[in-house]
Every structure is written in structure tokens, then in C-alpha cells.
Amino acid sequence: MACNDHIHSCIKLLLVCALLCASRASADRTKTLDFDVKPGGVVHTFTGKIKKYECTFTYASQGGTNEQWQMSVGLSDKDKLFSCSIWRPQGKSYLFFTQFKAEIKGAKIEYAAAYSQSAVGGQRDVALKEEEYIVSESTVTQRDGKFHSELSKLTVIGKTRHDEL
Numbered sequence: 744m745a746c747n748d749h750i751h752s753c754i755k756l757l758l759v760c761a762l763l764c765a766s767r768a769s770a771d772r773t774k775t776l777d778f779d780v781k782p783g784g785v786v787h788t789f790t791g792k793i794k795k796y797e798c799t800f801t802y803a804s805q806g807g808t809n810e811q812w813q814m815s816v817g818l819s820d821k822d823k824l825f826s827c828s829i830w831r832p833q834g835k836s837y838l839f840f841t842q843f844k845a846e847i848k849g850a851k852i853e854y855a856a857a858y859s860q861s862a863v864g865g866q867r868d869v870a871l872k873e874e875e876y877i878v879s880e881s882t883v884t885q886r887d888g889k890f891h892s893e894l895s896k897l898t899v900i901g902k903t904r905h906d907e908l
Contacts, residue, residue: 773817779809780831782838791816791827796849796903798827802894804838818903825850825903830896834863840894844884850901855883859893868896 771793778789782804790799791814798816815828827847845855855878860869875890876883883899 773815775813775815777811777813780804780812780838781809782806784841789814793818796825799846800829802843803841805841806839807837810836810838822903825901827899830861834866834895835860836895839892842885843894844882845897845899846882847899847901850903851880852878852899852901854900856898857883857894858896861896
């Protein structure tokens with residue numbers, strides 16, 4: 744099976760490999776940070792860094808009270824891939840997101856996915872429709888008029904920019 748014929752399968756394999764590398768990495772190659780997603784319609788930002796690489800989650804949401812979320816950032820072996828995952832550990836968020844953006848610095852996005860529900864307690868990830876969000880070289884953001892305001896998880900993997908010697 745050639746990668747060109749099965750791009751989605753290859754991307755998923757890349758994602759699994761990157762996440763496995765991050766999970767086996769030492770503390771200086773991966774970190775998980777806790778933060779609260781706050782409703783009220785105000786734009787909030789949370790940033791995670793590892794070495795010179797950075798992931799920033801910017802959002803506005805309505806309804807309910809604060810929710811506990813997590814952000815994991817990691818680097819693969821030899822710093823070739825930078826990964827950032829942002830999710831609600833309890834699964835589905837009950838907040839109504841009016842906007843979201845995940846931005847990475849120091850890497851070019853190779854894979855990104857957004858989910859309305861994250862896998863928890865026997866539940867499965869439920870992906871947003873691709874038309875609900877836009878992926879550029881450095882950001883993943885909602886597509887105005889198409890995004891249905893449900894967000895529980897974002898995953899971004901970027902290829903780092905290395906200077907050749």
C-alpha cells in the first residue's frame with residue numbers, strides 16, 4: 744500500500760508514532776499542563792512550550808462553569824516532530840465554543856484534527872467534519888459559519904524546521 748494512495752492511513756500512522764515517541768520520551772521531551780477553559784464569551788489564551796517550540800490555544804466559549812482541560816506538548820527523537828494535543832480529560836465538553844485556534848511556533852503543521860468528543864471511559868473520539876475547521880501551515884481554527892460550536896480535543900503535529908549543517 745503506497746502512502747500516496749492512502750494518505751489518511753499514513754497520516755494516522757504518523758500520528759500514532761509521534762504520540763508513542765512522545766509518551767516514551769523523557770521529561771525534557773514531553774510535558775502535560777492543566778488549565779481551565781473559562782466560559783463568558785471572553786477570548787482566553789493558554790500556551791505550552793518545550794525547548795524553542797510553542798503551542799498556543801486561543802478560544803472563547805459560553806455556558807456553564809470552568810472546565811478542566813489539558814495540553815500536552817512533545818518532541819520526537821532528534822526533534823523532528825513537535826506535537827500538541829489539547830483536550831478535556833472528562834470527554835465531551837458542555838461549553839459552546841464561539842471560536843478556537845491552536846497555533847504552533849517552530850514547526851510546520853503536517854497533521855491536524857479537531858474533535859467534538861475525546862475518547863474517555865470506553866467512548867471514542869468523534870471528529871469534527873473537515874469543513875468545520877481550517878488548517879494552515881501554523882494554525883488550526885474554526886471555519887466561521889460551518890463550525891457547530893462543539894470542541895473537546897485538538898491534535899496538531901508539525902515538522903520542525905531544522906537548519907542543515
